[in-house]
Amino acid sequence: MxxxxxxxxxxxxxxxxxxxxxxxxxxxxxxxxxxxxxxxxxxxxxxxxxxxxxxxxxxxxxxxxxxxxxxxxxxxxxxxxxxxxxxxxxxxxxxxxxxxxxxxxxxxxxxxxxxxxxxxxxxxxxxxxxxxxxxxxxxxxxxxxxxxxxxxxxxxxxxxxxxxxxxxxxxxxxxxxxxxxxxxxxxxxxxxxxxxxxxNQYQLNLDLTAMPDIIELSYDLEIWNEIGEKCLSCGTCSMVCPTCTCFNIVDYLNIADEPGRRERFWDSCMLKTFALVAGGFNFREKRTDRVKLWYTHKLKAFITEFGKPACVGCGRCLANCPVNINVLEIVKILKGEEVIKK
Structure with missing residues (x-):
């Protein structure tokens, strides 16, 4: 080069x-x-x-x-x-x-x-x-x-x-x-x-060693309920994340003799309506389930399929979450490490 x-x-x-x-x-x-x-x-x-x-x-x-x-x-x-x-x-x-x-x-x-x-x-x-x-x-x-x-x-x-x-x-x-x-x-x-x-300027560290297995064994931990109660389901973390790709598609029909159009726009699996289907059934109505899905995709599914997490450490989710949900602390808790509250 x-x-x-x-x-x-x-x-x-x-x-x-x-x-x-x-x-x-x-x-x-x-x-x-x-x-x-x-x-x-x-x-x-x-x-x-x-x-x-x-x-x-x-x-x-x-x-x-x-x-x-x-x-x-x-x-x-x-x-x-x-x-x-x-x-x-x-x-x-x-x-x-x-x-x-x-x-x-x-x-x-x-x-x-x-x-x-x-x-x-x-x-x-x-x-x-x-x-x-x-x-x-x-x-x-x-x-x-x-x-x-x-x-x-x-x-x-x-x-x-x-x-x-x-x-x-x-x-x-x-x-x-x-x-x-x-x-x-x-x-x-x-x-x-x-x-x-x-x-040497980096102050934070995220150790994802064995994270797919840890998440697999942690589905029923109380930590998910605690995060779900705290989360506002606003979707900010998804919108600012450089690797989130959830989207929705809407068709706009025109009853006059004009072309219809299809639009595609960003969506978030953290939003309540994301998993809502016909008949009013919602696969992930609880915030706990949506939070769990978000972390499972980032730190388990992506590592399993591609060999790396769907996280690049940019810090956008930390900087923009209105209730200060912290991916670093969540990973430490899942790994059984002590978390010092500031």
């Missing part, structure tokens, strides 16, 4: 040049939160953003969109072409989530809408420093070697820039004059020392 250097003073000039390739998006501060937005004023770009409230998946599977129109037994795809876009400032843990989505949407049942958006989206990764809600290091998602087109590592007064794809090489060569090709041993040592320093 080839690497270059870019002085920080040239960053905004370089990002501005990418507009000739496609729309440029990045994290922008909105009140107390960060959001991914299309960048028109590069002075608004928040290079220290911790975690945009909605993850990268919003670009690939939008929160709500029309899939197709239909009339007289024929249908027409609503999504035909997507403008090229470059997403800057994506953290390593979120790229790991993107790799999980790739497996879900590319392999057994290829998803036309995801793949169309994915093909038109380029990723520029940016290194980060964890806060008190990030636990990516314990899941080995705090660094990334694939899934990005360019990768920027912040080394004080310059960026070490990694080329991760042929498209990334094209992006870099738009303004190759801004980059330095010579990487010295001093630069490499600087990077190694930075990696060591950054690894």
């Amino acid at each position: 080839k690497a270059y250097k870019l002085k920080k003073e040239y960053l905004k000039e370089y990002l501005k040049s990418l507009e000739s390739f496609g729309e440029v998006w990045g994290p922008v501060k909105k009140g107390e939160i960060d959001v991914y937005e299309k960048i028109t004023d590069f002075s608004q770009l928040n290079l220290n953003a911790l975690r945009p409230i909605l993850p990268l998946k919003k670009f690939l599977i939008p929160p709500r969109f029309t899939t197709f129109f239909y009339k007289n037994g024929k249908y027409e795809n609503a999504l035909k072409e997507v403008k090229r876009r470059i997403i800057f400032g994506v953290h390593p843990c979120e790229i790991h989530a993107l790799l999980i989505l790739d497996r879900l949407y590319k392999e057994r049942f290829p998803d036309y809408y995801y793949l169309t958006n994915r093909k038109s989206t380029l990723i520029i990764a940016l290194s980060c420093v964890p806060d008190d809600k990030c636990f990516a290091r314990s899941l080995n998602t705090h660094f990334v070697e694939e899934g990005f087109d360019l990768g920027f590592t912040d080394l004080e007064d310059y960026y070490l820039v990694w080329v991760g794809s042929s498209e990334g090489d094209d992006l870099l060569r738009l303004r190759l004059d801004l980059f330095e090709e010579k990487i010295t041993s001093k630069d490499l040592n600087h990077y190694i020392e930075w990696r060591k320093w950054r690894d």
